[in-house]
Amino acid sequence: MKYSNDRVYRDLTYYQYVFNHPNDIPFWINITRRLSAKNILEIGVGDGRIAFPLIENGFFVTGIDISEKMLAAAESHRRNMKTTVRDRLELINANMTNFKISKKFDLVIITSLTFQHLLTIDDQLSCLRMIKEHLCNEGFLIIDVFNPNFTILSDAMSKYPKLVRYLYTFGNEKEIIRDDASSFESCTQNMEVQSTVEYYTAGHLVDKEFVINIGHIFFPREMELLLRLEKFALIEKFGDHDFSNFESFSPRQIVIAKCKA
Ligand SMILES: C[S@@+](CC[C@H](N)C(=O)[O-])C[C@H]1O[C@@H](n2cnc3c(N)ncnc32)[C@H](O)[C@@H]1O
Structure with a gap:
């Protein structure tokens, strides 16, 4: 992994x-x-x-x-x-x-x-x-x-995990939208969260990136x-x-x- x-x-x-x-x-x-x-x-x-x-x-x-x-x-x-x-x-x-x-x-x-x-x-x-x-x-x-949390883990073990959306706003101008898809490997107990992160300024997409975060449960x-x-x-x-x-x-x-x- x-x-x-x-x-x-x-x-x-x-x-x-x-x-x-x-x-x-x-x-x-x-x-x-x-x-x-x-x-x-x-x-x-x-x-x-x-x-x-x-x-x-x-x-x-x-x-x-x-x-x-x-x-x-x-x-x-x-x-x-x-x-x-x-x-x-x-x-x-x-x-x-x-x-x-x-x-x-x-x-x-x-x-x-x-x-x-x-x-x-x-x-x-x-x-x-x-x-x-x-x-x-x-x-x-x-x-x-x-x-x-067994609800989260069970979703992360399904073939098509749900996308979870987070919205962060900074002042009137800046916004970050993050969509997370998690997958949990029960044999290692490691959870991988793949995030697509979009950065907006005044409503315009200015940057987009893909971030992977792995943690042990x-x-x-x-x-x-x-x-x-x-x-x-x-x-x-x-x-x-x-x-x-x-x-x-x-x-x-x-x-x-x-x-x-
Ligand atoms: C979630 S952040 C926590 C930062 C801070 N303790 C806080 O509560 O805001 C985790 C930190 O652990 C560091 N880290 C990750 N793996 C590490 C390792 N093997 N040894 C030392 N630091 C590590 C990361 O670089 C990061 O700064």
Whole structure:
């Protein structure tokens, strides 16, 4: 299967319009306070959407990301902040399946479905192993992924999956129309979303592109088993960023884990 998520992160115009969902930010600030964490490692920091509110609230963040483009966007924002605040963020170009940072953290976070970019069990376990090496003794890990929705999965397994249309408008002039067709391979549990994206200015089509995004769908017990294999103990599980309990129909699986003694 072709791995082409890189396309999503290369074009920041597309990424920042389509993936800007600020409603999870209060969750991350709140949970970091509840866990009394100070030094945080964010895996897949992206353009710093979560890291910036965290450093603005007094936390220290080290963010790693595989995409130089995303890190450059984060760095250009960081540079324009007050020195006392910007010094609380360090950005590092690294792969989450294999990295070494010369310090340990009391919290590691993987936000916004980033863990779903890891498509194989080997990569998923390598990432958890790396995290364990970078956690303090009493440190926590939080991973935020989708909870599988069987209606969506069953449609994505049909021969002619439905097209799902999204419309994004910016001011009076600019519009993006995105049509998604998803296909789910039950043998790998990987979901491929093929999107046709049209950019309009003042009603005229100015650009059109085809984007493929592939993510692994984690079933709840699978997530728990992966954690157990790497000797993490599950502490709590939420079903969304409102701290609701995890249930069958929850949109998310947000797991909080700790290394076993
Ligand atoms: C959905 S974005 C999340 C960005 C940010 N955490 C947020 O919540 O807005 C996922 C990020 O993970 C990064 N990423 C994907 N695969 C990665 C890997 N193997 N190692 C490190 N970063 C990776 C992408 O470049 C992208 O910036």
